Amino acid sequence: MKPLVIAGRQFKSRLFVGTGKYSSPESLAASLDESGTEVVTVALRRVDLSGSDPTLDAIDFDKYLVVPNTSGAKDAEEAVRLARLARAASGLDWLKLEVTPDPVYLLPDPYETLKAAETLVKEGFTVLPYIHADPVLCKRLEDVGCAAVMPLAAPIGSARGIRTEEFLNIIIDQSNVPVVVDAGLGMPSHAAKAIEIGADAVLVNTAIAAAKDSVLMAKAFKLAVEAAEAALMSGPVEENTQASASSPLTGFLE
Amino acid sequence: MNLNINGQIKEFSEEIITLEDLLLNLNIKKLDRVAVEINRKIIEQSSFNETVVHLDDCIEIVSFVGGG
Numbered sequence A: 001m002k003p004l005v006i007a008g009r010q011f012k013s014r015l016f017v018g019t020g021k022y023s024s025p026e027s028l029a030a031s032l033d034e035s036g037t038e039v040v041t042v043a044l045r046r047v048d049l050s051g052s053d054p055t056l057d058a059i060d061f062d063k064y065l066v067v068p069n070t071s072g073a074k075d076a077e078e079a080v081r082l083a084r085l086a087r088a089a090s091g092l093d094w095l096k097l098e099v100t101p102d103p104v105y106l107l108p109d110p111y112e113t114l115k116a117a118e119t120l121v122k123e124g125f126t127v128l129p130y131i132h133a134d135p136v137l138c139k140r141l142e143d144v145g146c147a148a149v150m151p152l153a154a155p156i157g158s159a160r161g162i163r164t165e166e167f168l169n170i171i172i173d174q175s176n177v178p179v180v181v182d183a184g185l186g187m188p189s190h191a192a193k194a195i196e197i198g199a200d201a202v203l204v205n206t207a208i209a210a211a212k213d214s215v216l217m218a219k220a221f222k223l224a225v226e227a228a229e230a231a232l233m234s235g236p237v238e239e240n241t242q243a244s245a246s247s248p249l250t251g252f253l254e
Numbered sequence B: 001m002n003l004n005i006n007g008q009i010k011e012f013s014e015e016i017i018t019l020e021d022l023l024l025n026l027n028i029k030k031l032d033r034v035a036v037e038i039n040r041k042i043i044e045q046s047s048f049n050e051t052v053v054h055l056d057d058c059i060e061i062v063s064f065v066g067g068g
Helices: A025-035 A076-090 A110-122 A135-143 A165-174 A188-196 A214-233 B019-025 B045-050
Strands: A004-006 A009-011 A015-018 A039-046 A065-068 A094-097 A126-131 A180-182 A201-204 B002-005 B008-011 B034-038 B041-043 B058-066
Touching (some): A015 A025, A025 A214, A039 A076, A076 A094, A076 A110, A076 B034, A076 B041, A110 A126, A110 A135, A126 A135, A135 A165, B019 B034, B019 B045, B034 B045
Parallel strands (some): A015 A039, A015 A201, A065 A094, A180 A201
Antiparallel strands (some): A004 A009, A039 B058, B034 B041, B034 B058
C-alpha cells in the first residue's frame, strides 16, 4: 500500500475523524486520542455572544491537522466566503469543501462544488471536496487541482455503509489524488471495506460521536482501518469459485 | 454605541475603539481562533488591534465548532 500523502503531507493514520455531535468535550478529546487520527474536521459558525463553545477547547490544534469544512454553504459563493473566513481563523489553507443545498439528504451539489473548488484552488487552498461517488466529477475536481476527493458511501450520518461501491471502485481505479471515503460509514466493517477496496482513507464522525461509548467506538474504527491496511499489505489470496483444500488431499489413513 | 454583530444589535456602554476592544468586551478569549468580517470584508487577526469599528458597521464574528 502506498503511504498516504495529501498535498505533500504524509499521514500514518488512514482514519480521519469529524468532531460534531459528541456528548461532551471530554468525550470528543478522548475519542480523538483513542482513534489515533491525525486529521480532524471542524465547522465554522457565528460565535455565540452569550458564551463560548467548549468544543474548541477539546481539540488540540498542535496535535491534529484541523481541517475546517464549509458546511452550511448552499452554493459556491457561500462556500468561498466560508472558506476565506476559515482560513482567517485557522491560519491554514486546508479545507473540506462541502456544498449541500438539500436539507433532507444533505447531498452535495456537484456544479457548485466544482465552481467553488476552482476558485479556492486558485486562491491557494488545499481543497478536499465532499461529493457524490461520481467518477466523472472526481476527475473534473482533480483537473482543477483538488488535493484529494471525498466521495460519499451513503448520506451523511445515515450509518448505511458503502452503498456506492461500484462507483467508488471506478473512482479509486481512475484517481491520481487520494480518495477519502466520507459519510455514511456506520460500523468499523464499513471502514475496513472502504480500505480493502482501495480507498486511501476514511472520514468518520456520527458513527463514533453518536455511539453510547464514543471512545470504545473510536478504538473499534482504528482497529478496523489498521486491520484492512495490514490485510492489503499481506498479499491476500484471490477469490475463487471452487474449493481449495486447506488440509492434505490424501484420504484418511492412506 | 450600537453595533450590529452576528445579526443582533448590541449596545455598549464602554468605549469601543478597535476591533480588539470589541472582541475582549464580548469575552472572546481565543483571538487566534476567530475570524471577523466587517461589512463583508475579512479583517486579518494581525489587524484586530488597529482596525477601528464604526457605528452601523455590520460585523460577523465566527469561530470553530464541532463538525464532520
